[in-house]
Amino acid sequence: MSSFQIVSASRHQQTRVLTDYHASLGDSLMYAQTFPLEFRDIQSCYPIFFIKDPDSGQFLAAALFGFEADENLFLHNRRWDASYLPMMIRRHPFLIARQGVDPASPENTQPVISIDMDHPRVNDSQGEHLFLEDGKPSVFLQEAIELLKNIHRAHQHNENFQKVLLQYDLLESLNLDITFNNGSKKTISHFYSINESALYSLGGDALADLNKQGYLQPIFMAIASLSRLRPLIDRKDGP
Amino acid sequence: MNDPITKIVIVGGGSAGWLTAGIVAAEHRISNTTRSEGFRLTLIESPNISTIGVGEGTWPSMRNTLEKIGISETDFLKNCDASFKQGTYFKDWTTGTGDAYAHPFTVPHRYADINLAPHWLAHSERPGFAEAVCPQTHLFSERLAPKRITTPEYAFNVNYGYHLNATKLAALLKRHCIDVLGVEHIEATVTEVNASENGDIESISTDRTTPISGDLFIDCTGSRALLLGKFYAIPLQQKSHILFNNSALATQVAYPEEDAPIESCTLSTAQQAGWIWDIGLSNRRGIGHVYSSGHTSEDEASVDLINHIESLTTASYAKQVSLRKLTFEPGFRQKFWHKNCVAIGMSAGFIEPLEASALVLVELSAAMIAEQLPARRSIMDIVAKRFNEKFLFRWERIIDFLKLHYLLNKKKHLPYWSDNLLGSSVPDSLKEAIELWRYNSPWHYDTRQVDDLFPSASFQYVLYGMGFNTAPSHTERKTEQEAAKLATSLFQENAERAEQLKSSLPSNRELINKIKTFGLQKI
Numbered sequence: 190m191s192s193f194q195i196v197s198a199s200r201h202q203q204t205r206v207l208t209d210y211h212a213s214l215g216d217s218l219m220y221a222q223t224f225p226l227e228f229r230d231i232q233s234c235y236p237i238f239f240i241k242d243p244d245s246g247q248f249l250a251a252a253l254f255g256f257e258a259d260e261n262l263f264l265h266n267r268r269w270d271a272s273y274l275p276m277m278i279r280r281h282p283f284l285i286a287r288q289g290v291d292p293a294s295p296e297n298t299q300p301v302i303s304i305d306m307d308h309p310r311v312n313d314s315q316g317e318h319l320f321l322e323d324g325k326p327s328v329f330l331q332e333a334i335e336l337l338k339n340i341h342r343a344h345q346h347n348e349n350f351q352k353v354l355l356q357y358d359l360l361e362s363l364n365l366d367i368t369f370n371n372g373s374k375k376t377i378s379h380f381y382s383i384n385e386s387a388l389y390s391l392g393g394d395a396l397a398d399l400n401k402q403g404y405l406q407p408i409f410m411a412i413a414s415l416s417r418l419r420p421l422i423d424r425k426d427g428p
Numbered sequence: 429m430n431d432p433i434t435k436i437v438i439v440g441g442g443s444a445g446w447l448t449a450g451i452v453a454a455e456h457r458i459s460n461t462t463r464s465e466g467f468r469l470t471l472i473e474s475p476n477i478s479t480i481g482v483g484e485g486t487w488p489s490m491r492n493t494l495e496k497i498g499i500s501e502t503d504f505l506k507n508c509d510a511s512f513k514q515g516t517y518f519k520d521w522t523t524g525t526g527d528a529y530a531h532p533f534t535v536p537h538r539y540a541d542i543n544l545a546p547h548w549l550a551h552s553e554r555p556g557f558a559e560a561v562c563p564q565t566h567l568f569s570e571r572l573a574p575k576r577i578t579t580p581e582y583a584f585n586v587n588y589g590y591h592l593n594a595t596k597l598a599a600l601l602k603r604h605c606i607d608v609l610g611v612e613h614i615e616a617t618v619t620e621v622n623a624s625e626n627g628d629i630e631s632i633s634t635d636r637t638t639p640i641s642g643d644l645f646i647d648c649t650g651s652r653a654l655l656l657g658k659f660y661a662i663p664l665q666q667k668s669h670i671l672f673n674n675s676a677l678a679t680q681v682a683y684p685e686e687d688a689p690i691e692s693c694t695l696s697t698a699q700q701a702g703w704i705w706d707i708g709l710s711n712r713r714g715i716g717h718v719y720s721s722g723h724t725s726e727d728e729a730s731v732d733l734i735n736h737i738e739s740l741t742t743a744s745y746a747k748q749v750s751l752r753k754l755t756f757e758p759g760f761r762q763k764f765w766h767k768n769c770v771a772i773g774m775s776a777g778f779i780e781p782l783e784a785s786a787l788v789l790v791e792l793s794a795a796m797i798a799e800q801l802p803a804r805r806s807i808m809d810i811v812a813k814r815f816n817e818k819f820l821f822r823w824e825r826i827i828d829f830l831k832l833h834y835l836l837n838k839k840k841h842l843p844y845w846s847d848n849l850l851g852s853s854v855p856d857s858l859k860e861a862i863e864l865w866r867y868n869s870p871w872h873y874d875t876r877q878v879d880d881l882f883p884s885a886s887f888q889y890v891l892y893g894m895g896f897n898t899a900p901s902h903t904e905r906k907t908e909q910e911a912a913k914l915a916t917s918l919f920q921e922n923a924e925r926a927e928q929l930k931s932s933l934p935s936n937r938e939l940i941n942k943i944k945t946f947g948l949q950k951i
Contacts, residue, residue, distance in 0.1 A: 245946045246577035355950070362951055379578075381951070 193284060193303040198324040201304065206282060206329070207316040210269040214281075214309045217259040220251040221277040224343035225350055225407030232414035234271040236421060239360060239381040248351045248360065248381065250411070253421065256367065256375050262424040276340050282308030285337045300341070302334050346403060353404055357395055358387045365418075370426040383411050433643040433802050434467050439618060439632060439655060440648030441473035443594045444773025444790045446601035448646055449611045450497035451794035456801065458610035471605070472632060472640060474617040484707045484714050485513055485694050485784030486589040488533055491582045493791045499604055501581035502947040507600050509709040510592040511690045511936055512574050514564055516783065520698040522894045524839050529556055529893025530568060530693070531783075533587040535885035536561035537922045545869040545888055547915035549898060557892035560919055566926035571689040573939040576932075581948045585933060589784075591694065591707045591714075614640065618649075621659040628768040628805075629655065643805070645769045646797070651756065653775035660766050664777065666759040670831055670853050672723065672844065673702055673780040674758060677733050677751040678716035681741065690936035694784065698837075699732045700724065701844035705781065706740075710940045715740075718780045723844040726753065760823040765812035768805070770797065777823060782830050788881070789826075793819065822881050828858040829882050829890075835862065836894035865891060869898040 194200060210216045220240075223231050228250070231237055235252040242249055252275050254261040263270045269278070282305040287298035304311065304319075317329040326334075354360050361384040365377040388408065391399075399405040436452065438445050449471050459466025494504055504510060515532035522529075536544050544561045548554060558565040564586045567574070574588035605611040616634035624630035631639035647655035656662050668674055695706035702719030717733040724732075730751060738746035760777025764770055772793040778786065796815060802808040835854060839845035847853065861874070870891070874884040891898075901908070934942075 241578040241949065243576075243578055245942065246949055247946060248949070360951060 190307045191305045192307045193286060193305050195286060195288065196283075196302045196304050196319060196330070198320045198326075201319050202324065203313045204304070204306075204319050205312055205314065205316040206319070207310040207312065209267040210264055211267050212261075212264065216264055216269070216278070217261050218278075219255045219258055219260055220253050221275045223250050223252045223275055223277065224340075224347045225250070225404060226339075226343040226346050227276055228407040228410035228414070230273045231275060232410045232417065234273050234417060235275070235414065236416075236418040237411045237414040238363070239354075240379060241381075248354070250347075250350075253418075255421075256377070256425060262421060276336060276343065280333070280336055280340060281305075282310050283333050283337060285341060300337075302330075302337060349402060350404060350407075353399065353402060354383075354408075357391060357399070359384050359408065361387075367422060369422065382415065383408055385412060388412075430804050430806060431643065432804055433808065434465070435642045436469050436644045436646065437632060437640055437642035438469070438471040438646040438648055440650060440773070440775075441471060441598060441602065442648065442650065442773070443598050443601075443787060444650070444775075445471055445473065445646075445648035446598045446605060447493070447497075447787070447790050448648060448772050448794040448797075449605045450499075450601050450609065451493065451791065452798045452801075453605060453609035453611050454497045455798040468612065469610075470612040470614060470640060470642070472614045472616055472618065472634065475615050476617055484594055484709070485591055485781065485787075487784060487788040488584075488587050488589045489788055489791055490589050491584075493795075495582045497601070497604065498608060499600065500950070502943060504590075504592075504597075504600065505710075505940070505943055505948075508592045508596040509711045510590045511708055511710050511940060513589045513591050513693060513784075514567065514574050514586065515693045516696055517568055517691075517693045518696050518698070518833070518893065521696075521703075521833060522836065522838055524698060524842075527895075529889070530558040530562075530565045531886065531889040531893065532558055532562050532564040532568075532693075533589065534562050534564045535883055536888065537563075537918050537925075539885055542911060542914060542918070543869055543871045544915055544918060545871075545892060545898065546900065547912060547919075548892065549869075550900065550912075558889055561922060563922055563926040563929050566930055567933065568692045570930065571692050571936050572930065572933045573692070573936045574933070575939070576934060577939060577942045577946060577948070579948070581950050586929065591709055593709060618654060621655060623659075626767075629659070643768065644797075644802075644808070647769060647771040647775045648773050650774040651778065653761075653771060655769045656761060656764070656766060656771040656775055660769060662761050662763055662766055662771075664757055664759045665762055666757060667779065667827055668758050670827055670855060671758045671779055671834075672720035672847070672853075673718045674756060675721045675726070675729070676716050676718045676754045676756070676780075677726070677729055678714070678754060679733070679737070679749045679751050681713045681715050681737055681745075681749065683712065684741070687937055687941075690940065692936060696782065697736065699729075699736075700842055702729065703782070704733060704736050708936075718782075720844060721755075723847070760820075763816045764793070764819050765815045767812075768808060770812070770815065772797075776819070779826065779830060782833060783826075783882075783886075785826050785881075789819070789822070792822070792881075821877070824855070824857065825881050828855055828861070829886065831855065831858055832862075832887065832890050833894075836891070836896055838895075861887075865896070865898055867899050867902070 207214060228237060231252045238251055238253055239248050240251050254263055284303045285300045286303040288301045289295055289298050291297045318327050319330045321327055360381045363380045363382045365380060367375045438449055449469060453469050456467050458469055515530055517530050519528045548557055548560050554560060574586045575584050579585060606613050614637060616636045618632055619635050620633035621629055622631045622633060622639060629645045631641040633639045645655055647653060690710060691708040697704045701724035702717055704717045707714040715737060717729050719729045734746050737749060756778050758779045761771060764776050773790050800811050802811045831854060834848040837845045837848060870884045870887040
């Protein structure tokens, strides 16, 4: 259930947003979508895998938080236990909507920040205010607006990424076979990762093409992120 | 005699010619045509002669064939109006009063280890055989697809072949063969077949080129069989005394709306003297009536077909459809490979499309030639002998299997159907098999060759779909109790798997639409 409203001082003077992290706030997610522009920050904490969108079969990049649906191994005492939080996690309960500026030309729209009033973070008694007493946006809201702009930029930069990865055969399917300390086993077979042998056999022209589009660094960041898989397994195994 | 075989000439386009070209060229690298040595593949196609244009169902083998040729499944589905075929659904073949059964493309559950047929037969209260032993059958009534948008090209969740527009398939293959694989295309009409001293074909004369020479000639000229039939006079072995159908009336029927459901299998509905096929492509349905001119007239057959179309659409729509008449001689050549000429496609033979066997025979023929391409003329006769043995056996098996569909009918009041029960119309091999099956359900011992055309499971689906009874074992088998327990759990597993598939697979229409928008991924 979502109920998006365009954020305005008149409507949302009293609205407040909880900023802790907990299952009750919708944070029990196995993964969140991430983008090449974000890979360098993501790789410091989370393994990056590629998965297919179930509705379209198109590839998207995902930062992994657990090994089962709804399992987030970073949630601890109402905090998110990592030094970097993915953009698509931090953005809740906001969204960019497009508002028409001229009824005569419906394709003329401008981006406006909206809030999901049904989101469990949204309430009128606890957490960050959206507006100051004088009706000006709070620092919290300003930062949210900045974040949504970054997400938009990341989406645009991401548009060609799948096509380019497939063009150079840089994606391969992967079977993860994990045995946890308690003896239980898990096989994940619908993940994809960067095909390193294909990458290392690319010639100068291909590498320059990737670099020009800003995709070369993220590809290596994705590879580096795989070393975060072991720590994630350790998180599940516990002390 | 020691000359290497390096130049292959295919005479005739259509799906037979272009599939053969694609299969051979995908296996053997074609040299630059400016050089005089090296492997060369030429296809001569007449711009005047139209192809048969109705061969529209395939077996699952077509997935591997297209992948090997190098065609993207997304391109194929989009360009050939194709949809997914998961088997055939037979209506009114047994009693004609609403009976129906399925022949799906998946063998019964755990077929390698256990024969479920006797255990199914042991229950008096039971679902249909194909429903009890195969989860795929349950997808048919809801027109569900055999895979998802996230399943890679040519991979499956349940096994499938295709329904396709054969004319468009030929066009797609032609472009690929010429542009990517290096096949030489000559648009000309054959005027003369020229013999060499030893009786081989030396060259083909046409109306616009100098004679085209070759080492091996592949006859894909359809029922005209210009090379094998006309030039070499290899006769057709007639089988019309076994399979009576020799005529067809074909048409195309529009869907009521763009997003109408697409069937998951070929529908085959028995008629008074034949049967009606219904093949659901993505943009329209191909519907036709295959019948015996010895048992009904063209007028009556038309009426039956129009009535059938009316039941699917409206009276006014049915009245305005235009029917195309085709006739054929059911049978196959005495041999397929003679000297340096081999026939593939309708030139090799033809029978009614009851189990969509025409295209798979093209695939298998071309694959054998590609794999076993004789290195020298001195080897060719040996390969030809093996080819003939293998394909004569396969044709006999097809005849037997198709006849089985007719042999189990209970419509003695109709001349066509009772004539089908006459002993003179039943091959001895089938008579023997049926006798045996009264006591032993077909299973692994019924597979006579490693690469048999029909798995023994196919016989099971037809036998038990049509109410045939195999008696229980005449002795008490020591494994009986354990097997019965396993069977019960497998029937249960089958039902669960069916539910799981039904809830997780999209409809054919939904999947085809998504493929048109997003395409299928290669990985």
